[in-house]
Amino acid sequence: MALFDLALVALLLMLALRVVVEPDERSAIITFLAFGLLLGLAWVRLAAPDVALTEIAIGGGVTGILLLRAEAALRGRGKQAEPATRTGKLAVAAGSAAISAGLGFAVLTFSTPAPTLAPAAAQALPATGLGNPVTAVLLAFRALDTLLEKVVVLLALIGVWSLAPDALWGGAPDLKPAAVPGPLAYLGRVLPPFGVVIGVYMFWVGADAPGGTFQAGTVLAAMWLLVMMAGLHPPPDTTRWLLRLVLAGGPILFLAIAFLGFAFADGFLAYPKALAKPLILAIEAALTLSVAAALAMLVAGPARKAPAR
Amino acid sequence: MSALLDTATVVLVSVGALLFLAGALGLLRFPDTLSRLHAISKADNLGLGLILLGLLPQSASIAGGLKLVCIWLLAQLSAATASQLLARAVHRDRTER
Amino acid sequence: MTPLVHATTPGGFLLVLATILPVCAVLAILASGPRSAARIALATFAAGLAVAIAIATELISSGKALSYVVGAWQPPLGIALRADGLSGAMLVMTALVVVAVGLFAHIQHGLQTDAGGGRAQTTFWVMLLALWSALNAVFVGEDLFNLYVALELLTFAAVPLVCLDGRAETVTAALRYLLFALIGSLLYLLGAGLIYGQYGTLDLLALAQLARQDPALAVALALMIVGLLAKAALFPLHLWLPPAHAGAPAPASAVLSALVIKAPVFLILRLVLDVAPPQAAAIAGQMLAVLGAASILFCSVMALRQARLKLMIAYSTVAQIGYLFIVFPLAAGSADLPPWGTIAWTGGALQLVSHALAKAAMFLAAGVIAEAFGHDRIADLGGFGRVLPISAAAFGLAGLSLMGIPPSGGFVAKCLLLTAAVIQGNPWLAATILAGGVLAGAYVFRVIDKALAVPTVPIVARRAVPRRLECAALALAIAAVLIGFVPLRPFGFLQIGRDGLNLAWAP
């Protein structure tokens, strides 16, 4: 297995270097996507299937759509920063190498035995009623991070929306190409039912096995993007109440249950022991929808059509 | 019985992997996009099919086996669409030129 | 050594409210639509201010830090929140500035012809509220990863504020700011990962006891501090700040300059004082002081050379941030006197607060000037003091604080720092503090001089500006002056909740 790991690491580093030196923008991005997929494999080798799913869905999937669309929009007029001078580049290369070296040194000198919270997490796991410790960390032990992170995603979305011209504020983004190729339209009709089933499945098993809100949300987001890009259903106006409700619904339910903890459990974000699992599943369900809507709208970008009044 | 199944797995997965290798070689060696596409899609479909077929006896449950079959079907669907889209793009570029 | 553990104190839930209330308002705005944004924001201001004051009152009455263990999951598995005296001061200061700026923006929005719900106005309210949550989360955060999420929340709230007007220059500034901020937070995150790998906890209180001299911790702290410096815009990582802060609308500039860059500074303070082992802290302190001194001198000169008022104020921000970094060697504690018992510590904290108030006042005054005359070219502002006396007064009073002239908060802060430098026999830092004061005097007087000038062609306002608008700036400037009346000695409030933490300083 060590040989496999070494090959994987070598490949990852080669691809990363290729992304940096490749002159053609699109080739670089496609190389980056390959890098993202291989990274998923690395996560499997690190015994982190939850992260592997997230990495492949987000790092290899949705980021890919985002970057390729950006490349297409910027082609020929990509904004260039002032190019670095040769000495500047050398200095930065030296600095980056120093950071890498320091980091490698730190990784090699970590104290042994390695400190771990795995036993503590396993001990606290029954109180949550969950079987997947990663989900328990995300939605119980460190739920405050997850809650704030949801707000971060929504904030990024509002930030993206705020980049629309004033006249288009509140309007709909545009994802549909001028002419939808037949196969894409076909895929847009056939795949989403399967995708939705897979998304729901990932959310459902996430309580006890690898999977969970983020992975499921990303799959659902991809399906929605496919439908919008195939021109089967136009993106909604950003002021549509249903969209806003889905976006805010997950965090609002999360907050409501968090505040109820003051009255019915040990305080903010604590769950009553008997109800922990159903409550967490309810939060996860709402969050999955919120994540799906937010990620898809993040890829779709700011409004490009005036809102329907 | 299990030894027989294990042997089948080893053989099928090895052949599948070899097909992938052949597809990758084709991708690197063939001169133009369409023939590369041809090589990679053939090898991929068959290779993945053989590997999944080889893994089927190893799956612990019916549900697990069904998941493997689903993976193959979905991969078929996406690979077919992707090749179609790529071929169209090649065609469009040629006619434009 | 008895291990310190977090235990929820009475009133600890206030910390949760401080962090979560503005977020609730953001979600409410998202759910109910842009038209109600201003109303929800104004209601949240009242509630948030009340929470901040309640926290300060609780700190004073109990004399101990407030703690809250979120979800009753003890760290290191869970997350704790904690507010000591310094956090309490930051919370109150943040609430004051946010509320004053919010009222200013509300009056300013009222001047515009279109009804509420527009792009720039709605975005401003959402981002201001999110920013408040993020700042409070940074000030009460006790967990390194929780702090990372708070920092990212801060970035995502601050960047859209920079390019609210949607011009190409401001979008460029926003993009550059975003990239700097992202690199900064990623380096910080990397350091947090190394610390977890070495100690198995992300809890600051636990780390204060566990931390020892080892290479992983040194690398981690170096990465985190460099990342935070990029966010705090200390020389030479300040390049993103002037275009970003000068291009934003005045209320946005005010919060960006007064509050947003204080969050990374606050975290550096916590890392150096609470986590770093003494020798490492001493080395880091020296290096930070050199950069701080360079920042003061270089950016004061740059401020002096700016033709536009807002750019001048933005450069002045970088210079004033420099003062916060020369605190580190001056506040180096000794066996019998912990760092937070020194006068330099009090001076640094006062500088943090008084600069926030003064700088917000200055940017708001500059906003009034731009609103009235349609530009902010200093050369063409001759005699503006006759047209806008209140704003000129606000600018002047805020200027007192930046220069360090009595009576003002800045005077007390700089006086304490100067005294500390002299007592410690550190002539270079003493000279830097004095030179920075003189340079600040030069750039502030350049504007005051224009305000009082009698030009041959009297300047006329393009449009009338209501007095209410000017009063928000004046109120902040007066607050900055009032801080100058605290006594010149180590300030007890700032030491609340620090006594348990001197373990890292014991030899």
Added chain:
Amino acid sequence: MMAVLQPGVLFGLCGAALVGIGLFAVITHPGLLRRIVGCNILGAGIFLVFGAVARRGAGPGFDADPVPQALVITGIVVAFSASALAVALLKRLAELTVDDRAAPDESRSGL
């Protein structure tokens, strides 16, 4: 030597190298889009270091420490949001600087 080949160390070193590569790209690459990609490589390197830390935390009954893994999942989502915001800014900038030629033509590529 064998210790280096443990996944918990090997991928940590890989992450360290990726951090350097990503950092170099973010600071020096002339194309702004590539800088955003560089940021993602930097992030990937950092997450791998977390992953290595998690893998080292394996014990009897656990393959890895779940806490750093959960942090990475949060981090990946935040990193994606950051990329989306940066890409939106970049596109807006291109629209603003390329004078106001009709509607920007991004519709050609569906993907």
